[in-house]
Amino acid sequence: MIQVYKFGGASVKDANGIKNIINIITKAKSKLVVVVSAMGKTTNAFESLLDAFFSENTEEVNKILQTIYDKHNHIITELFGEKDPFIYDFNQCFNTLRQRLEKRPSLNYDFEYDQIVSFGEIFSTKIVSAYANLIAVENTWVDVREVLKTDENYRDAGVNWNLTSEFMKAQFSFNTTSVYFTQGFIGSTINNISTTLGREGSDYTGAVIAHILNANALTIWKDVPGVLNADPRWYEKAVLLPEISYSEAIELSYYGAQVIHPKTLKPLQNKSIPLYVRSFIDSDKEGSVIQNSEVNTTNLPVFILKKNQIFITVSPKDFSFILEDNLSDIFHIFSEHKVKINLMQNSALNFSVCVNEGRTITALLEALSADFIVRYNTGVELLTIRSYNDEVIEELTFGKEIIDSQLSRKTARFVIKELN
Ligand code: ADP
C-alpha cells in the first residue's frame, strides 16, 4: 500500500509543527511519499524579495533575505541545536540563493520568480527530512525537480505527464526506504530549469504523484478539520462536509474554495483515488473524504468568498457590439497578461469580468483601453453560494451593495461591495 501525504505551510511553520508532522508520519501504516510546502508564509516573503530584486533595491533585498534566513535558522537551531552538521548544509544551500540575488535580474519576471521562489520548498523539505533522520525516522529526500518535468510556462507550468511518469516510477521505487520527502509546487523543464505550478500548487503535486504511483489515497493535512461549507476565517458557523463527490469538489475549488487547489482533483478522479482532507492539529479525527459518489452526504449550502477582486467592464469604442471577434480579442489580452477570470458576463454593449487584484492589472487595463472603453470597480468581493436558498442569500448579502449577480439552478454568484 502506498499513500501520499501533503503538508502545507501552516503545518511546518515552526519547530513544533515539524515535530507534529513527523509524529503523524510515524503512525502511517504504509509506504509514504510526503510532499511539503514552504514554511509558513515563506512564499509570500519570497514574492516581496523578488519585487525588491526586480526593482534593484539592494538594501531591501538584503533585509528580506535576512528575515527569511533568521526564520529558518531559528527553527533549525530549535530542532538540531547549534552544532549539527546540517547547519553547514543549510547555509551552503542558502548561499546559492544569495549568489543568485547578487546578479542582475533578467527581463523575464516569471522566469526569475521560479528560480528564486522555489528555494522555499527546498529549504523546508531539507529541514524536515534531516530532522526526521536525526530522530531515526529513516527517509530519503528527493529533489522533485529531477522527476517532475514541465513545460516552460514559468509561474504556471504544465506537467509533462509522460516524462514525469517515467521518472517518478523509477525514483519512488521504495527499494531502499519506506518514506520519501519531496517538494510541492515546483518542477523543472527538460533543461533542468526550475519552474512552479502556480500559487498553492503543492496539493496538485500530491495528486500528480498519487496518480502516477497508483497510490491508495492522497491525504492533505490542514489547519482545519476538513472541507467545511465555508472558510471559517470569515464564516464562524462553518460546518464539516464529511463526504463530497469529485465533481462537487471540483466545482467548489473552481469557484475559489481555497482549501483545495483546483487542479488537484482530476488526476485523482481519473484513477478513483480518494482524497482525504484532515486536521494536522486533531490528527485522529477523520476529516473529509472526496471520492466517487452519486450524492453528497449533505445538501447544505456552501459559501465561497473571494476577496480583493476588481470588477472590470469593457465596451467597444467603435460602433460594434460584444461579438465573437471582440470577445476573442478580449480573452487574448487576459491570457497574455496571465489574468484569470473568476466570473464573466456580457450584454450587447458590455463585457464584464471579476478578477483578482494583482501586479499585472495596470498593464491589463492599459492594453484593454487601446480598443475599448474600460470602467472598473476595485475592492469588491465575489461571493458564490452552491445549493443556495433565499434565506442564505439574504444573510450573506445583508449590508452589501450588489454590483452584479448570476443565478443558475445550483449556484448563485454575487459581486458585492461594503455599503458605505
Ligand atoms: P495549506 O497550508 O495546506 O496550503 P491553506 O491555507 O491553503 O493550507 O488552506 C487552508 C485554509 O483554507 C484554512 O485555514 C481555511 O481558512 C481556508 N478555507 C477556505 N475555504 C475553506 C473551506 N471550505 N473549508 C476549509 N477551509 C477553508
Ligand code: ASP
Ligand atoms: N508554497 C507555495 C505557496 O505558498 C505552494 C503551496 O504552499 O502550495 O503558494
Ligand code: MG
Ligand atoms: Mg495552500
